[in-house]
Amino acid sequence: MIAGIYLALTRPFKIGNMITVFGNSGKVYDIGLLNCDFLMKNGDIVRAPSFIIVDNADSNIAYEKQSGK
Numbered sequence: 101m102i103a104g105i106y107l108a109l110t111r112p113f114k115i116g117n118m119i120t121v122f123g124n125s126g127k128v129y130d131i132g133l134l135n136c137d138f139l140m141k142n143g144d145i146v147r148a149p150s151f152i153i154v155d156n157a158d159s160n161i162a163y164e165k166q167s168g169k
Contacts, residue, residue, distance in 0.1 A: 107131055107150055121148055 108131070113119055117128050119138065126138035126146060135147045 102151075105133065107136070107154065108133070121153065 113128055115128050115131060118125060119128055121138070124138075124140065124146070126140040128136065129139045129145060130137040133150065135149055136153055138146045138148065140146055
């Protein structure tokens, strides 16, 4: 849960951002205290524990900034 709070406070990405985690790309669908959900390009929703995202943020996560609207 601490990782989820960290994500909520630092907001390294937001809902709607395209993000790559461990080589799999998807759109951030939901950010929770325990998990983050991603909508993958094939339509699947994948749930990743928040602590994995925080623990591996430096080397395994990249995101594309959305064009400003």
